[in-house]
Amino acid sequence: MATYQLQINGKKMTAEVEADMPLLWVIRDVLGFKGTKYGCGIAQCGACTIHIDGIPVRSCQIPIAELSRKAKITTIEGIGEIALHAIQEAWVEEQVPQCGYCQSGQIMSAVALLKNNPQPTDEEIKTAMNGNLCRCGTYDRIQKGIKNAAMALQSGTSPVRNDK
Amino acid sequence: MVLGLPKLKGETLSSISKNLPPEFINLEINPFIIIRTDGSITLINPRPDMGQGSMQAAPSLLAEELEVSLYKVTIIQSDGQSKYGSQQSGGSSTVRGLWYPLRKAGAAAKEMLIQVAAIKWATSTDNCFAKDARIYLKNSDKSFSYGELAEEAAKLPVPKNPKLKDPADFTILGKYNKRLDIPSKVTGKAEFGIDIEVPGLVYACIQHSPTIHASIVSVDDSKTLLVKGVQKVIRCKRTMPHKQSDAVAVIASNWWAAQKGRSLLTVKWDDGQLPTTQTTDAYFQRTYDAAKKEGVRYEEKGDFLAKFATSNAKLEAVYETPFLAHAPIEPECAVVHYKEDGTAEIWAHVQGPDGGLADAARFLGIEQDKIKFHVPLLGGSFGRKAYHDYLSEACYLAKELKKPVKVLWTREDDITQGPYRPGMLSRVQGMVSNGKISGFHHHAIGESIVGQVFNGLKPDEADPWLSGELSTENNQYQFPVSKVSWTHVKTEIPIVWWRSVYASNFGWGQECFIDELAHLAGKDPLEARLSILKDERFRKVLETLAEKSNWKEKLPSGKGKGLAIFASFGSISACCITVSTSGKGIIIEKAVSVIDCGHYVNPDNVVAQTHGNIVMGISAAIKDGITFSNGKCDQTNYHEYQILRMNEIPEMEVHIIQSGAEPGGVGEPGLPPVAPALGNAIFAATGIRLRKLPIDITSIS
Numbered sequence: 001m002a003t004y005q006l007q008i009n010g011k012k013m014t015a016e017v018e019a020d021m022p023l024l025w026v027i028r029d030v031l032g033f034k035g036t037k038y039g040c041g042i043a044q045c046g047a048c049t050i051h052i053d054g055i056p057v058r059s060c061q062i063p064i065a066e067l068s069r070k071a072k073i074t075t076i077e078g079i080g081e082i083a084l085h086a087i088q089e090a091w092v093e094e095q096v097p098q099c100g101y102c103q104s105g106q107i108m109s110a111v112a113l114l115k116n117n118p119q120p121t122d123e124e125i126k127t128a129m130n131g132n133l134c135r136c137g138t139y140d141r142i143q144k145g146i147k148n149a150a151m152a153l154q155s156g157t158s159p160v161r162n163d164k
Numbered sequence: 165m166v167l168g169l170p171k172l173k174g175e176t177l178s179s180i181s182k183n184l185p186p187e188f189i190n191l192e193i194n195p196f197i198i199i200r201t202d203g204s205i206t207l208i209n210p211r212p213d214m215g216q217g218s219m220q221a222a223p224s225l226l227a228e229e230l231e232v233s234l235y236k237v238t239i240i241q242s243d244g245q246s247k248y249g250s251q252q253s254g255g256s257s258t259v260r261g262l263w264y265p266l267r268k269a270g271a272a273a274k275e276m277l278i279q280v281a282a283i284k285w286a287t288s289t290d291n292c293f294a295k296d297a298r299i300y301l302k303n304s305d306k307s308f309s310y311g312e313l314a315e316e317a318a319k320l321p322v323p324k325n326p327k328l329k330d331p332a333d334f335t336i337l338g339k340y341n342k343r344l345d346i347p348s349k350v351t352g353k354a355e356f357g358i359d360i361e362v363p364g365l366v367y368a369c370i371q372h373s374p375t376i377h378a379s380i381v382s383v384d385d386s387k388t389l390l391v392k393g394v395q396k397v398i399r400c401k402r403t404m405p406h407k408q409s410d411a412v413a414v415i416a417s418n419w420w421a422a423q424k425g426r427s428l429l430t431v432k433w434d435d436g437q438l439p440t441t442q443t444t445d446a447y448f449q450r451t452y453d454a455a456k457k458e459g460v461r462y463e464e465k466g467d468f469l470a471k472f473a474t475s476n477a478k479l480e481a482v483y484e485t486p487f488l489a490h491a492p493i494e495p496e497c498a499v500v501h502y503k504e505d506g507t508a509e510i511w512a513h514v515q516g517p518d519g520g521l522a523d524a525a526r527f528l529g530i531e532q533d534k535i536k537f538h539v540p541l542l543g544g545s546f547g548r549k550a551y552h553d554y555l556s557e558a559c560y561l562a563k564e565l566k567k568p569v570k571v572l573w574t575r576e577d578d579i580t581q582g583p584y585r586p587g588m589l590s591r592v593q594g595m596v597s598n599g600k601i602s603g604f605h606h607h608a609i610g611e612s613i614v615g616q617v618f619n620g621l622k623p624d625e626a627d628p629w630l631s632g633e634l635s636t637e638n639n640q641y642q643f644p645v646s647k648v649s650w651t652h653v654k655t656e657i658p659i660v661w662w663r664s665v666y667a668s669n670f671g672w673g674q675e676c677f678i679d680e681l682a683h684l685a686g687k688d689p690l691e692a693r694l695s696i697l698k699d700e701r702f703r704k705v706l707e708t709l710a711e712k713s714n715w716k717e718k719l720p721s722g723k724g725k726g727l728a729i730f731a732s733f734g735s736i737s738a739c740c741i742t743v744s745t746s747g748k749g750i751i752i753e754k755a756v757s758v759i760d761c762g763h764y765v766n767p768d769n770v771v772a773q774t775h776g777n778i779v780m781g782i783s784a785a786i787k788d789g790i791t792f793s794n795g796k797c798d799q800t801n802y803h804e805y806q807i808l809r810m811n812e813i814p815e816m817e818v819h820i821i822q823s824g825a826e827p828g829g830v831g832e833p834g835l836p837p838v839a840p841a842l843g844n845a846i847f848a849a850t851g852i853r854l855r856k857l858p859i860d861i862t863s864i865s
Contacts, residue, residue, distance in 0.1 A: 001392055018392055018421070025420040034359040035352020037543070039493045040575040044802035047493055076352035088350040095342060095768055098776060099215025100349030101356055101494045101543025126811040133802065135493050135544045136215045137779025139810040141772070 009078030019065035035076035046132035049105035056112040076104035090149035090159035098136035191318040193273040203311030214542035216831040229270030231294040244517030244537040252516030256733035256829020271326035276317040357513030369422035371412040375795035378433035387428035393421025403556035438795035455591040459651035462626035466645035475595040483590040483673035484856040486789025494543020498558035501568035513542040515550035527559035547661040580797040585662030590673020596685035605647040626650035630666035640699040664832040667732035671836030675728035713740035713756040726844025728837035735761040735828030739837040749862035762825035774818040774834035781838025783808040
């Protein structure tokens with residue numbers, strides 16, 4: 001058991017846990033950020049996706065002791081705190097979620113994709129998002145949401161069309 | 165600007181009352197509608213939301229007739245009490261089951277409010293109308309808010325036959341509306357079963373028997389107890405409907421420690437005969453043996469066997485579907501607090517709080533009215549969470565520990581322990597004559613949910629759930645002679661309903677074999693079906709599908725289209741899939757689905773559900789199923805039990821028929837025609853007729 005310092009969603013926090021506790025469970029059960037989800041524990045489903053220094057990672061695979069003290073962690077709670085991110089607005093506009101359980105992970109992967117590649121092709125979207133499973137089958141709307149957000153970000157407009 | 169976002173985190177009816185200053189009164193106009201004197205309105209959603217949109221659909225029925233905006237009310241999940249009636253989400257029954265009851269509840273409340281206003285204005289009720297949570301006096305500027313009228317209205321008798329709106333006047337039902345639950349699902353704020361925390365909670369990770377039904381011989385927990393956070397190791401029971409089995413629970417102060425502790429347990433199990441008897445090979449062997457014999461008759465029109473014997477244009481075949489796991493991304497979880505005063509409080513993502521309450525009362529040995537039941541959001545379910553074994557474990561441990569306890573299943577538990585959609589066989593026989601399909605016999609073979617789950621199937625009785633789906637009453641095919649029969653082949657492997665239940669198994673056999681007969685008759689599969697379908701709704705679905713999928717299009721060699729139509733859960737759905745061959749096998753290019761679900765609440769949600777059904781239907785058709793060897797499940801997690809990923813979905817289109825018929829289901833009917841449409845498309849493209857699922861599309865050339 002040791003005390004670990006974390007920088008999470010812009011705040012400094014500490015967690016007193018065993019060295020092998022995966023970051024996923026530190027985030028959820030110790031720090032209380034429930035938005036990041038458990039789905040498989042073996043990096044097959046992507047529900048646990050967070051950002052470390054802006055890069056999407058599967059938090060179920062990172063034992064807390066292996067996390068750098070300088071690492072800046074962002075969870076879904078840290079996205080769109082002041083105003084919804086274009087991805088989140090697009091998700092609402094396109095009505096992406098059904099049960100919604102996988103969507104924190106989907107959004108984290110999508111936000112990182114657009115940061116890295118503001119105008120992804122369909123193939124690039126699939127490659128970036130393929131690690132995120134959705135059993136409800138919302139994949140086509142996820143793709144539409146990403147394209148909508150990409151266009152909105154590029155043109156400085158809103159993903160909300162109000163055309164229905 | 166969205167007002168009055170539904171309280172999705174922890175708000176209950178009792179907490180609404182507790183948080184109110186005394187001058188506000190909650191007036192229950194009927195169980196589903198609560199209007200406060202300050203004008204705020206709460207609607208009760210009696211059907212848990214597992215992604216299918218009931219959180220909005222059911223309240224929409226109330227809101228339409230009550231003349232309130234969904235975006236200006238608070239929506240609360242019901243808690244299982246009998247005053248809310250049936251609260252089971254499943255069978256695609258929410259909208260069609262509640263279409264009249266909830267609309268009547270809304271209309272009755274509106275009439276009661278109008279009555280009070282009419283008295284206050286000393287006028288007749290005909291001079292009053294309701295709009296946007298106010299009652300107005302015609303030809304005047306007078307109005308009352310519902311809050312001002314509620315106290316008097318709550319004293320009135322409830323009208324037994326309130327007038328319902330004409331669908332032509334609907335402002336909510338049948339219209340595009342943004343779903344109320346979506347905003348919280350894009351910010352991580354939505355609360356699912358797995359997210360529940362209560363003060364003093366302990367966590368349980370349960371070691372189940374790898375062969376599911378084995379009994380414990382010994383437990384060595386010496387290493388487990390050394391894990392920091394682990395508090396104790398106790399034996400418990402997993403209660404399934406048909407069997408109770410031994411299990412060992414590791415209890416810890418945090419779930420990671422419980423899970424780690426479980427990995428260090430050494431349990432010796434007595435598997436008995438299970439390694440030999442509980443295998444999918446043994447089960448399917450029994451089903452193939454049964455396919456050689458006649459089954460129990462469910463329905464017969466004319467003398468099928470006699471006509472078949474003398475026909476010189478006939479076919480017979482056996483179609484096979486595998487066991488499947490639901491594998492919702494959120495695994496099974498329940499929090500139970502059995503208190504010192506003999507009452508209990510439960511948070512469990514079941515598909516129905518009434519069923520959950522009844523089972524919990526049994527598991528805990530207390531009366532239902534001693535239990536407070538909360539249903540958080542379900543992170544997917546598809547039928548799985550309506551099977552309350554995980555709840556039984558939490559109840560068992562709650563009684564033992566006398567502390568609130570959270571049982572959380574790992575993904576490995578979810579995949580290896582079931583329950584599963586059963587694998588089934590269709591033994592089909594058919595004939596053609598004068599260019600038409602002239603006879604069809606569907607002999608369904610396999611385990612029965614009514615039998616295993618409810619112990620309700622007599623030996624000489626055809627399973628009622630699936631037989632109804634295969635009947636000519638259901639498929640409307642005008643076969644001159646036909647037969648539906650059934651053989652019960654049992655398995656110890658636990659089974660349960662999976663999305664679209666038996667329709668997911670038997671759509672494959674029915675619609676692929678209709679195609680085989682069509683080809684035998686020398687007819688196009690669309691024409692062959694139309695020539696034996698009189699029902700206008702079935703014909704319209706097929707004709708619409710043909711138009712939207714450009715069925716008549718001449719395709720280059722190596723490309724093919726296949727279609728299928730299946731009626732289930734009160735709706736009719738058809739699917740056309742286009743495939744092409746490539747160096748790497750088959751590519752599924754496009755799926756076009758048509759659904760006639762009668763009246764619907766939200767067209768966008770009908771499309772979304774049908775998209776989901778296409779994806780899940782393709783997953784079921786081309787990904788490995790669940791297999792059991794040596795008594796154990798061979799698959800353990802998503803790397804071995806694969807489900808479709810984003811790069812595997814085809815282009816999809818969904819078309820909704822505007823039939824204006826009585827509402828039919830939406831959550832499931834889109835799934836059954838998907839696999840047979842694919843099988844028929846592969847035949848069209850390659851000439852290869854496949855009869856066993858899953859199809860390995862990479863290996864077909």
